[in-house]
Amino acid sequence: MASLALDHxxxxxxxxxxxxxxxxxxxxGEIVSIFGPSGAGKTxxxxxxxxxxxxxxxAILVDGSDVIDVAPEQRxxxxxxxxxxxxxxxxxxDNIASPLVARRLGRDGIEDxxxxxARLLKIDHVxxxxxxxxxxxxKQRTALARALVAAPKILLLDDPLRNVDxxxxxxxxxxxxxxxxRFGSTVLYVTQDYREAMxxxxxxxxxxxxxxxxxxxPDEIYDRPANVxxxxxxxxxxxxxxxxxxxAGRSGMVAAVGGMRLPLAPGFERIAGRSVTIGVRPEHxxxxxxxxxxxxxxxxAALLPLNDRMVRLLVTEDGRELYTSREAGGAAMEEGARGxxxxxxxxxxxxxxxxxxxxxxxxxxxxxxxLQENP
Amino acid sequence: xxHTSTGERILRGVLISLALIFFLFPIFWILLxxxxxxxxxxxxxxxxxxxxxxxxxxxLITGELKTASGVLKLAFMQNLLNSLILSVASVALSLVLxxxxxxxxxxxxxxxxxxxxxxxxxxxxxPPLLVLLPLTIYFQQIGLANTYVGLIWVxxxxxxxxxxxxxxxxxxxxxxxxxxxxxIAGHSWLRSFLKISVPLAMPGIAAAALLSFIFAWxxxxxxxxxxxxxxxxxxVGALAFVTASGIQYGQIAAAVVISIAPTLALALFAxxxxxxxxxxxxxxx
Amino acid sequence: MTSADHATxxxxxxxxxxTRRRRRNLLPYLLSLPALLVxxxxxIPFVTAIYYSLLRYRLSxxxxxxxxxxxxxxxxxxxxxxxxxxEVSLLYTVLTVVIELVLGLGIxxxxxxxxxxNNLAAMLLLLPLMVAPAxxxxxxxxxxxxxxxxxxxxVGLVGxxxxxxxxxxxxxLFTVVLVDVWVYTPFIMVLLLAGLRSLPxxxxxxxxxxxxxxxxxxxxxxxxxxMPYILTASLFRMLESIQQFDIVYAMTQGGPGNxxxxxxxxxxxxxxxxTNVGRSAALLMVLWAITFALxxxxxxxxxxxxxxxxxxxx
Numbered sequence: 001m002a003s004l005a006l007d008h009x010x011x012x013x014x015x016x017x018x019x020x021x022x023x024x025x026x027x028x029g030e031i032v033s034i035f036g037p038s039g040a041g042k043t044x045x046x047x048x049x050x051x052x053x054x055x056x057x058x059a060i061l062v063d064g065s066d067v068i069d070v071a072p073e074q075r076x077x078x079x080x081x082x083x084x085x086x087x088x089x090x091x092x093x094d095n096i097a098s099p100l101v102a103r104r105l106g107r108d109g110i111e112d113x114x115x116x117x118a119r120l121l122k123i124d125h126v127x128x129x130x131x132x133x134x135x136x137x138x139k140q141r142t143a144l145a146r147a148l149v150a151a152p153k154i155l156l157l158d159d160p161l162r163n164v165d166x167x168x169x170x171x172x173x174x175x176x177x178x179x180x181x182r183f184g185s186t187v188l189y190v191t192q193d194y195r196e197a198m199x200x201x202x203x204x205x206x207x208x209x210x211x212x213x214x215x216x217x218p219d220e221i222y223d224r225p226a227n228v229x230x231x232x233x234x235x236x237x238x239x240x241x242x243x244x245x246x247x248a249g250r251s252g253m254v255a256a257v258g259g260m261r262l263p264l265a266p267g268f269e270r271i272a273g274r275s276v277t278i279g280v281r282p283e284h285x286x287x288x289x290x291x292x293x294x295x296x297x298x299x300x301a302a303l304l305p306l307n308d309r310m311v312r313l314l315v316t317e318d319g320r321e322l323y324t325s326r327e328a329g330g331a332a333m334e335e336g337a338r339g340x341x342x343x344x345x346x347x348x349x350x351x352x353x354x355x356x357x358x359x360x361x362x363x364x365x366x367x368x369x370x371l372q373e374n375p
Numbered sequence: 376x377x378h379t380s381t382g383e384r385i386l387r388g389v390l391i392s393l394a395l396i397f398f399l400f401p402i403f404w405i406l407l408x409x410x411x412x413x414x415x416x417x418x419x420x421x422x423x424x425x426x427x428x429x430x431x432x433x434x435l436i437t438g439e440l441k442t443a444s445g446v447l448k449l450a451f452m453q454n455l456l457n458s459l460i461l462s463v464a465s466v467a468l469s470l471v472l473x474x475x476x477x478x479x480x481x482x483x484x485x486x487x488x489x490x491x492x493x494x495x496x497x498x499x500x501x502p503p504l505l506v507l508l509p510l511t512i513y514f515q516q517i518g519l520a521n522t523y524v525g526l527i528w529v530x531x532x533x534x535x536x537x538x539x540x541x542x543x544x545x546x547x548x549x550x551x552x553x554x555x556x557x558x559i560a561g562h563s564w565l566r567s568f569l570k571i572s573v574p575l576a577m578p579g580i581a582a583a584a585l586l587s588f589i590f591a592w593x594x595x596x597x598x599x600x601x602x603x604x605x606x607x608x609x610x611v612g613a614l615a616f617v618t619a620s621g622i623q624y625g626q627i628a629a630a631v632v633i634s635i636a637p638t639l640a641l642a643l644f645a646x647x648x649x650x651x652x653x654x655x656x657x658x659x660x
Numbered sequence: 661m662t663s664a665d666h667a668t669x670x671x672x673x674x675x676x677x678x679t680r681r682r683r684r685n686l687l688p689y690l691l692s693l694p695a696l697l698v699x700x701x702x703x704i705p706f707v708t709a710i711y712y713s714l715l716r717y718r719l720s721x722x723x724x725x726x727x728x729x730x731x732x733x734x735x736x737x738x739x740x741x742x743x744x745x746x747e748v749s750l751l752y753t754v755l756t757v758v759i760e761l762v763l764g765l766g767i768x769x770x771x772x773x774x775x776x777x778n779n780l781a782a783m784l785l786l787l788p789l790m791v792a793p794a795x796x797x798x799x800x801x802x803x804x805x806x807x808x809x810x811x812x813x814x815v816g817l818v819g820x821x822x823x824x825x826x827x828x829x830x831x832x833l834f835t836v837v838l839v840d841v842w843v844y845t846p847f848i849m850v851l852l853l854a855g856l857r858s859l860p861x862x863x864x865x866x867x868x869x870x871x872x873x874x875x876x877x878x879x880x881x882x883x884x885x886x887m888p889y890i891l892t893a894s895l896f897r898m899l900e901s902i903q904q905f906d907i908v909y910a911m912t913q914g915g916p917g918n919x920x921x922x923x924x925x926x927x928x929x930x931x932x933x934x935t936n937v938g939r940s941a942a943l944l945m946v947l948w949a950i951t952f953a954l955x956x957x958x959x960x961x962x963x964x965x966x967x968x969x970x971x972x973x974x
Contacts, residue, residue: 052555072558079559085552089574102561146560387770391781394767398785398842404810405799417808468698476695483688491692493959495699500955501706502903504924505944508931509705509712531698539695544966564687593792595906596924610794614910617798624802631798635791642790646783649850 002063002076002153003028004049004186009058011044018044019055020210026203031180031187033201035194037233041210042190043082046156049188050077062154073102078152078185082159084143086131092142093118093127099150117145120179137168148183155185159192173199194234198222206230222281224349228356231279231349237311240285240322242278243353246271255348258318260296263345267361275353282325284347287314287339295340298322303335314341402635408628416624431629440623451630453605454612458634460523461598461608462591465530466538466584472531473538474580478572480539481546492543495536506532507600514601521603529597534587541586545579546572582648589638609634712941719935732942741921745943749922752833752908753901756840761894763841764848769882771849772856782853789846793839797910800839801826826912829919836920839907844900848893855889856882858969888965895958899951923947 004026011019019041026032034042047053049060051072059066067075078099086095093114100110118124121141126134134142140160147155161169177200180187189200197204198218206214206221214226225231231239244257246268253268254261255278262278287298301321302313312324322341350359408416410427434440440447479485480492510529511520519525549572557567573580595610602608604615613630642649716728736742767785771778788796803811804825815823826835863885867877883890905924908914914925921929923943930940 047555050555050559052559071563072555073561073563075559076561077559079556081552081556083550083552085550085556087553087557087571098557098562099560102566146556150561390766391770391778394763394770394785395781398788398846401796401799401803401842402787402791404803408802419808419813421808421810421813472695472698476692479688479691485685485688488688488692491696495695496959497955498699498702500899500951500958502924502927502944502947502951504905504927504931505709505941505948506702506705508927508937508940508944509708513705513708528698532702535695535699589790593790593794595792595794595910599909600928610792610906613795613798617801624805624808627798628802631795631802634795638790638792639787642786643783646786649786 002186003061004154004188005061005064006045006049007059007061009045009048009055009060011041011048011053011055018210019048022058022207022210022212024205024212024215026186026188029184029186031177031189031200031202033197033204034188034190034207035192035197035201035204035233036207036213038192040207042192042207043158045207046079046158046188046190049075049154050079050156051075076150076153077156078147078150078154079156080140080143080147080158080160082162082190084131084139084163086139086142086146088131090130091127092123092129092131092134092138095131095142096127096145096149098146099152103150113149114145117149121145136164140164140168140172148179148185151183152185155180155183155187157187157189159190161196162192176200194236198234206233208233223347224358224360225279226358228277228279228351231351231358235281236306237282237323237325239279239281239349242320242322243275244278245273245275246350248272255350258296258316258320260316260318260320260341262343262348264348264350265345265361268350268359270362271350271359274359276359277351277353277356279349279351280322280343280347282311282323283309284344285314285322285324286342286344287312287324288342289339295342297338298341299338300335316341402639405628405631408625409632411625411628413623413625416628428625431625432633435626435629435633440626449616449626450604451609451612451616451633454607454609454616455633457598457602457606457612458592458608458610461526461530462588464523464527465534465591466588468527469531469534469538469587470580470584473535474542474573474576475568477539477542478546478568481543482551492539495539498532499536503532503596504600507597511600520601521606523606526598526601526606529601530591530594533590533594533597537587537590538580538583541583542576542579545576549575578648582645585641585645586648589641592638709941709944712937713945715938715941717936717938719937728938732938733946735939736942736946741918741926742943744918745921745923745926748833748920749902752837752840752904752920752922753898755833755837756844756901756904757894757897759837759841760845760848760897761890763845764893765852765890767845767849768852768856771853774857782850786846786850788843789850791843793843793906794910796843797836797839797907800835800842801911804835827916829916832912832916832919836908836911839911840901840904843907844897848897851893852886852889855886859885888961888968892958892961892965895954895961899954899958902950902954903947 004024006022006024009019009022010017022041022045024032034045036042044053048055051067051070054068060068062075086092087098090098096114096117097110100113105113114127115124118127121144123138123141123145126138126142129138131139131142140163144157144160147157161172164172173196180200189197191197191200201218203215203217204221205212206226208229213230214221221230222234225234225239228241232241242255242257242260244255244260246253246264247256248254248269249261249263251263252266253264253272255264255276257278262280287300288295296316296318298314298316300312301315304311304313306325309325309327312326314322314324316322350361351357352359407423407425409431410429411425412428412430415422415425435449435451438449438452440449480488507529514520514525519528553575554567554571557571558564562570592608593610594608598606598608598611602611604612607615609630613627613634616630617627713732714727714729715725716731717725771782771785791799800811803809806812806822806824806827809825812823812825824831826832859882863881864877867881903924904922905928908920908922908925909928912920914921914929924947927940927943927947930936930943
């Protein structure tokens with residue numbers, strides 16, 4: 001176990017900058033998700049930490065000391081690759097045993113270690129098989145076992161659930177947190193799936209275009225995304241975004257979007273008149289039969305069940321579309337039903353139209369640390 | 376595919392048979408000759424019905440040929456041994472040198488890497504005598520003339536580029552992640568090279584070794600220029616043998632059969648890789 | 661992270677590249693150096709050959725040795741023996757490459773469908789390529805022996821008596837070309853067969869559906885798509901054919917009566933028979949210039965094909 005820090009790390013391939021001045025600090029034993037769209041530089045980040053590539057600038061610190069000059073085999077890192085990268089000419093047993101062999105454990109030590117982790121991951125019955133004789137799920141577990149078996153200080157998981165089927169992915173999403181907890185390693189978990197990122201990481205680093213767009217807890221990132229781009233990466237259906245401006249309403253500030261007037265939480269007085277982008281997540285949008293003041297009339301254009309939720313596509317009088325999402329089984333709304341859009345003022349996120357950055361409400365009197373804007 | 380008529384199928388069959396006869400008959404005929412006595416060989420018309428004899432092979436192996444005018448010494452077994460020593464040692468040395476180099480060219484884009492790789496390749500295309508003729512003079516001066524060491528050294532020009540270019544392609548096909556995974560597991564670069572990269576490229580290394588063995592075995596001009604009788608391989612020795620044994624055609628045929636048997640056998644083994652190797656990987660077989 | 665930490669990290673980053681870069685980047689050089697060392701000495705005899713080609717240098721007359729600049733080359737211009745070498749080498753190259761290409765392509769087309777019989781036939785047809793060319797010559801010598809050679813007997817049956825094959829100046833070239841064709845046609849065959857079998861199927865299926873005539877399919881679809889393979893194979897054969905030594909030397913040693921003094925055989929004779937080192941070296945330099953030009957074209961072609969093959973496999 002160890003703390004891990006990336007300090008102003010920049011990595012270029014030729015003229016292309018893949019990671020741009022990335023700083024990240026992970027506490028000992030912490031599980032951090034690295035989340036971002038493909039091509040954001042997530043895998044490269046892991047490669048740098050594992051020692052497979054070197055950054056052009058910056059330092060990688062493990063327990064406070066720079067490891068860039070340390071060879072990969074001496075970094076005490078475990079890594080599970082997205083494509084598994086199993087050794088095709090070795091049995092599953094030998095694959096898993098390889099970190100123990102490197103640590104010169106005796107025959108018994110190796111046997112014990114492999115059996116233990118294999119039982120834990122339920123692959124003890126296929127240890128004699130060659131990788132090509134394993135199912136995708138077994139391959140993935142073998143790769144995971146190989147990464148875990150020597151209880152590395154730092155565990156790097158590169159989208160380990162990407163290449164397995166949906167059922168297995170679901171199972172593993174439940175199983176992995178307990179497993180990782182048990183080993184106590186410092187974990188970086190790369191994924192392209194925001195749900196995985198939120199389920200597994202105590203904190204999430206959102207990587208976009210080689211930069212860390214936001215680093216925070218899942219709730220922070222979901223509820224108070226640093227910018228429009230981050231907001232759009234989380235949630236399904238995605239966040240509803242409208243362009244409008246902030247103005248004074250009858251009882252506090254409102255966001256004016258066309259004819260719609262959405263009341264805002266207190267604290268936006270200073271940006272009256274500013275052009276903004278308004279974001280509100282589907283689960284915070286209500287659809288009430290009776291409209292309150294400023295609420296805009298809309299009709300249900302489509303109903304789409306999504307997992308355990310019911311998603312409605314609403315079309316407002318002035319032709320804007322937005323999604324709402326409620327637990328299924330509530331008051332049924334039929335297609336074509338008419339009503340009014342209401343949104344929870346506290347859940348409305350306001351972004352600066354030009355920069356895309358979130359504008360935090362400024363509370364008079366007490367400042368909540370959670371509401372501070374990301375630097 | 377167009378459907379094929381019966382007439383066309385027959386035509387195809389005839390043409391393929393003609394090709395098989397033209398390309399296989401010489402091998403078949405020499406094989407027959409090697410089991411015939413001189414009298415049988417000289418009989419006209421030639422016949423494929425005869426009582427086979429092993430005398431030709433026996434006299435090659437014992438090295439003694441009894442003729443009417445006495446016993447003639449034959450050095451053919453020495454030639455065979457020379458071929459074996461030169462080919463095996465050249466291929467072994469080339470493997471040790473070229474496999475690491477092939478890895479370097481496959482994995483690292485370093486300064487001059489392509490230039491060096493192509494320089495090595497170009498040896499394959501230069502006229503051999505251009506190098507060999509001045510070399511005879513140098514080899515005389517430094518005492519490498521007519522030595523196994525000198526010959527094996529020069530044979531590297533045949534075997535090394537071949538192995539380098541074939542094996543390079545196989546290393547390129549191995550996912551670097553597999554090597555990385557092994558290193559992250561805690562193994563040094565050398566161990567990962569020996570335990571991961573080399574075993575995974577083994578089919579290519581084996582194919583390259585077999586092919587370069589065939590090329591080394593079949594080489595003629597290097598030894599013709601640089602070796603005297605006691606170091607000559609079968610390609611050169613068999614030719615000298617024609618004059619030495621006079622009209623003992625049965626022995627010549629037997630010598631040819633023994634000399635071409637190893638490469639033919641290897642070719643049948645390595646058949647799968649031949650195309651790939653012959654074209655240096657330009658065509659996937 | 662405190663600012664002090666930043667400062668240390670920053671300094672470490674500034675110092676790092678020197679030591680780190682050097683250590684890691686040395687590895688590929690270390691790996692390729694031994695292979696290079698064992699082969700680069702070739703440059704020494706090569707440069708020596710260039711030097712020799714500028715000398716008047718006969719091993720039998722060492723006292724006449726002297727630097728003559730390009731005299732050896734200039735002498736070639738008016739030397740019938742040199743021009744004969746050029747002529748017979750080119751003739752040999754053109755004959756072998758054209759015949760082997762036509763035969764090789766024909767056989768490849770016959771065996772195109774990957775049936776068990778065709779694969780077996782392809783494997784057997786490859787065997788002559790595995791025979792050392794020098795030994796192949798010996799085999800054909802035995803078969804063309806005027807006294808007992810089976811081929812002499814066979815041509816006798818069709819009325820050609822006293823055909824003397826390689827021993828007769830009028831048929832010597834024909835005979836060595838025949839041996840070359842026997843040895844190397846399989847090379848072209850096997851390359852074009854691999855090429856044919858790797859061609860995409862769709863154009864042929866579409867043509868078959870549309871009822872396009874087969875000659876049209878062959879000349880407008882098969883041949884153009886196969887062209888890169890044909891080009892690579894024939895360039896490779898040209899490179900070898902223009903330098904052919906083994907077959908010609910083993911068969912006739914340049915004879916009969918200097919009929920077959922192709923480049924390398926002539927250079928060999930000039931060196932060992934006439935001990936004319938300067939002339940021999942100049943001759944080889946001319947050959948080298950030809951092969952160098954050819955090999956550049958070949959390598960370009962071959963690389964393109966190799967990239968395509970690897971790309972298709974990936």
